[in-house]
């Protein structure tokens with residue numbers, strides 16, 4: 001044992017949304033497949049990402065809805081409780097890894113627990129085992145980036161945040177991206193004092209700036225203190241048991257204090273200790289460099305896909321799935337390899353939620369793409385008035401020549417549903433007239449769509 005080399009048609013490294021799917025599909029084609037996982041099977045999304053996050057924010061939405069309709073037919077008191085929330089969330093997470101591992105095994109895939117380390121371009125080791133693969137897919141995802149912040153090891157990562165048994169009173173988020181905004185809304189609703197410090201001029205930089213400014217207003221109304229143009233440079237332990245932070249805001253030094261400092265400063269490719277150099281695999285700034293078919297630059301039999309790959313796509317679960325679909329078409333040598341032309345919807349699970357698909361106004365402007373824009377405050381619509389919503393906005397970009405929808409941005413309680421309709425409309429190259437001509441069940445948030453234009 002241990003000294004023998006097991007040989008496979010395909011070795012997949014990482015069992016997240018990218019790797020798990022790739023292994024399953026290849027096995028279905030009759031390939032001999034091994035999958036290597038060093039942590040929980042299933043990867044980030046179901047264990048410490050999308051799903052546990054959605055369980056937590058889902059309950060806080062119900063709480064928020066209840067608060068807003070108190071005195072409109074609802075009576076009594078509701079409270080959010082972190083410990084109970086965490087216990088409820090853990091119930092979803094705990095079965096994930098064993099059940100995914102079992103289903104991989106049931107498919108006839110050999111599972112290996114441990115870190116995959118390259119020995120050469122065809123061989124990897126996992127502990128004392130050696131595996132050789134005709135093809136290798138690297139799907140190792142991302143991890144919290146190492147920030148150039150003195151005392152950066154004092155940051156609580158999103159993985160650690162999910163595991164906290166208690167939440168202290170003063171919570172500060174470094175960075176103004178997805179993770180910070182989603183957790184900040186939750187913490188504010190749990191009654192915490194929340195601060196977000198963001199280095200850039202615009203938070204959630206890939207979203208439409210007009211919409212992120214509206215989200216900032218609504219987030220401030222929740223009691224969250226937000227500072228842009230503010231870079232955290234150092235963190236140290238304070239005498240009161242909390243932390244003291246040094247920050248630079250427009251070249252001035254400031255100090256902030258908190259009991260918990262959360263890392264929301266971005267994620268980087270997870271390739272630590274894999275000895276990529278032994279296989280001659282090139283790493284770019286944002287991940288492993290790949291071509292249109294996800295092949296690494298130096299080896300056509302080694303692929304990289306999902307969050308770990310640098311391919312210009314955002315690190316999101318549905319994107320990982322789509323990339324794997326295309327990678328497999330290439331791997332199975334199927335003739336038609338579809339071009340990457342699917343619009344990518346994305347949602348920030350604040351409440352209300354911010355969603356986008358297609359172009360932002362700043363992208364259309366900077367790329368000199370002609371556009372017409374409709375931007376509306378829709379809080380007075382019946383859909384939002386009946387639940388005393390705090391704010392609801394929509395912004396649609398269309399091509400002035402064809403009337404096709406080229407971008408949609410929503411800040412509403414139902415944005416994660418509505419945005420999928422706009423993604424569908426864009427994929428099908430619908431004009432705003434075509435989208436408006438559907439019969440939408442009434443009353444529903446979708447039935448408002450014709451009134452967005």
Ligand SMILES: Cc1cc2nc3c(=O)[nH]c(=O)nc-3n(C[C@H](O)[C@H](O)[C@H](O)COP(=O)(O)OP(=O)(O)OC[C@H]3O[C@@H](n4cnc5c(N)ncnc54)[C@H](O)[C@@H]3O)c2cc1C
Pocket residue numbers: 013014015016017018019036037038039040041042043044045048049050051053114115116117139140141142158179270271274305306307308315316317318320349
């Ligand atoms: C807090 C949070 C919330 C998120 N919310 C959303 C959301 O709402 N919607 C959305 O679309 N996306 C969300 N994401 C992003 C989403 O989780 C990722 O895009 C997705 O998981 C990427 O899938 P992947 O398979 O590429 O990588 P991962 O899911 O990260 O899986 C990679 C796997 O590889 C394993 N691995 C790494 N190195 C090795 C090695 N050397 N040997 C063996 N195994 C290894 C890891 O342990 C991991 O299990 C969120 C992320 C975070 C952190």
Ligand SMILES: NC(=O)c1ccc[n+]([C@@H]2O[C@H](COP(=O)([O-])OP(=O)(O)OC[C@H]3O[C@@H](n4cnc5c(N)ncnc54)[C@H](O)[C@@H]3O)[C@@H](O)[C@H]2O)c1
Pocket residue numbers: 147149174175176177178179180182197198199200204205230231232233263264265266267314315316346347348349
């Ligand atoms: N709902 C979702 O789909 C969802 C949720 C969470 C995460 N994700 C994925 O995970 C990725 C990472 O999320 P994230 O929130 O960590 O990062 P992010 O890339 O969204 O934002 C991080 C921000 O922090 C800023 N920053 C970095 N260092 C700083 C410092 N020292 N001081 C102040 N600001 C600093 C950066 O300028 C950056 O804009 C996202 O890009 C997204 O693709 C998706």
